[in-house]
Amino acid sequence: MKLAINGVTQEVPGDLLTVMQVLNSQKVESPDMVAVQVNGVFVARPQYDDFVLKENDAVEFLYFMGGGCA
Amino acid sequence: MSSGFATRALHGTGPASEETFSPLRTPIHDTVAFGFDSAQSIADAFAGRIPRHSYSRISNPTVAEFEKRVQQLADSLGVVALSSGMAAIANLIMTLAGAGTNIVASRFLFGNTTSLLTHTLEPWGLETRFVDMTRPEQVAAAIDHNTRAVFLESITNPQLEVADLAAIAAISHAKGVPLILDNTAPTFYLCRGQDFGVDIEVVSSTKYISGGGTSVGGLIIDHGLFDWTKSPRLASRAAKFGPFALLATLRREANRNLGACLSPHAAYLQTLGLETMPLRIDRSCASTLALAEFLRNLPQVQSVNYPGLTDHPAHALAERQFGGRYGGILTFDLASQEDCFTFIDRLHLIRRATNINDNKSLALHPASTIFNEFTQAEQEILGIRPTMIRLSVGLEEIGDLQNDLEQALIS
Numbered sequence: 091m092k093l094a095i096n097g098v099t100q101e102v103p104g105d106l107l108t109v110m111q112v113l114n115s116q117k118v119e120s121p122d123m124v125a126v127q128v129n130g131v132f133v134a135r136p137q138y139d140d141f142v143l144k145e146n147d148a149v150e151f152l153y154f155m156g157g158g159c160a
Numbered sequence: 161m162s163s164g165f166a167t168r169a170l171h172g173t174g175p176a177s178e179e180t181f182s183p184l185r186t187p188i189h190d191t192v193a194f195g196f197d198s199a200q201s202i203a204d205a206f207a208g209r210i211p212r213h214s215y216s217r218i219s220n221p222t223v224a225e226f227e228k229r230v231q232q233l234a235d236s237l238g239v240v241a242l243s244s245g246m247a248a249i250a251n252l253i254m255t256l257a258g259a260g261t262n263i264v265a266s267r268f269l270f271g272n273t274t275s276l277l278t279h280t281l282e283p284w285g286l287e288t289r290f291v292d293m294t295r296p297e298q299v300a301a302a303i304d305h306n307t308r309a310v311f312l313e314s315i316t317n318p319q320l321e322v323a324d325l326a327a328i329a330a331i332s333h334a335k336g337v338p339l340i341l342d343n344t345a346p347t348f349y350l351c352r353g354q355d356f357g358v359d360i361e362v363v364s365s366t367k368y369i370s371g372g373g374t375s376v377g378g379l380i381i382d383h384g385l386f387d388w389t390k391s392p393r394l395a396s397r398a399a400k401f402g403p404f405a406l407l408a409t410l411r412r413e414a415n416r417n418l419g420a421c422l423s424p425h426a427a428y429l430q431t432l433g434l435e436t437m438p439l440r441i442d443r444s445c446a447s448t449l450a451l452a453e454f455l456r457n458l459p460q461v462q463s464v465n466y467p468g469l470t471d472h473p474a475h476a477l478a479e480r481q482f483g484g485r486y487g488g489i490l491t492f493d494l495a496s497q498e499d500c501f502t503f504i505d506r507l508h509l510i511r512r513a514t515n516i517n518d519n520k521s522l523a524l525h526p527a528s529t530i531f532n533e534f535t536q537a538e539q540e541i542l543g544i545r546p547t548m549i550r551l552s553v554g555l556e557e558i559g560d561l562q563n564d565l566e567q568a569l570i571s
Contacts, residue, residue, distance in 0.1 A: 125404050132398075133402075134403075152401065
């Protein structure tokens with residue numbers, strides 16, 4: 091499916107992808123230190139496995155660096 | 161093509177080695193800036209799209225390791241380390257509040273915290289409403305729609321007052337206001353603030369954590385309990401970062417713009433200090449209780465104040481909140497200020513110094529030192545008496561401490 095990830099449109103293998111699957115597919119470093127937005131709306135961490143993305147969704151991974159975040 | 165001497169002096173013969181030696185301690189990353197492979201990667205780092213340290217005023221690997229260790233020990237959502245405990249308080253309050261708003265704070269605070277609120281921040285338009293935290297109804301009455309936080313210390317320094325954290329948290333949350341606890345005295349080892357509803361802790365890591373007065377530092381610990389969409393200053397960031405709104409704002413705004421970053425050297429020392437912190441706290445708490453009981457039997461001592469004494473007004477509350485240990489500070493009163501000065505001058509082993517929770521025991525006359533910018537009338541309101549001595553109990557043998565106190569009190 092086609093997704094805009096951090097502003098770059100790309101084809102991600104799969105039809106029904108969750109936020110967690112996209113995090114894994116993108117090899118996001120330190121997934122426990124990233125905030126995720128879909129179409130500009132914050133997605134809480136407990137929702138990562140259940141939040142299913144749609145074609146052309148805009149997904150942003152935002153880090154706030156420095157460590158010390160669970 | 162070979163480079164010139166000055167260029168080789170700067171860059172060596174190639175990139176810095178990244179060989180891993182598996183050190184048991186996180187190395188001190190004593191650098192200001194971090195290099196990037198491409199223009200895109202530095203742009204991605206600045207935009208927060210990739211996790212990279214870029215500049216040590218904002219983040220640094222050694223400091224990050226210290227923050228991570230504290231986050232794990234405090235069982236919190238996240239931690240930001242700063243250059244001092246006062247920097248932690250200032251950065252936090254300036255992030256949550258502003259001109260035209262107010263903070264509800266304990267009437268009993270560390271003198272420099274009182275000074276920050278009244279002398280430094282009040283001219284910028286922040287009002288502080290001081291209340292008696294042992295009377296939670298005063299907290300409820302002081303909060304209004306412009307209140308941005310409630311602030312108190314777990315064991316006030318040096319009054320050693322203990323308030324009911326759960327009761328104050330319930331009031332704060334009912335009014336939609338976060339509760340900030342200065343948890344320096346017991347630390348998150350003795351007092352898990354989140355168990356009592358505390359939203360954010362500040363800790364002076366200079367004290368118990370530094371492991372012997374080695375370095376100055378401070379911590380902001382977010383337990384992730386407060387809904388930041390209720391905070392006028394953080395609501396827009398909450399939409400973007402959710403529960404990480406405060407941490408992201410501290411990192412991306414307060415750290416960056418105010419610049420009170422912890423140095424990598426201090427972070428290294430304080431990470432080392434964390435390893436032995438529980439052992440040192442256990443010993444100093446046991447010694448403090450023993451000295452409190454010892455001092456109250458000496459004829460020159462008018463009174464002894466320590467939450468571990470069963471007749472302290474908040475003993476039962478302190479036992480519940482701190483798990484049967486009551487911190488490493490006690491105060492006692494002599495007949496006059498002159499007697500206090502004479503006693504302090506006669507000490508041989510206990511040092512004359514203004515710090516607490518050092519490995520060495522320290523004595524101080526608060527009225528003439530950490531509260532000297534306040535008038536005597538103001539000191540009375542702040543619970544400071546000219547006859548009061550503060551004793552921070554370290555790790556020496558208890559018999560040696562008793563001997564030093566006794567010989568200094570002989571008239």
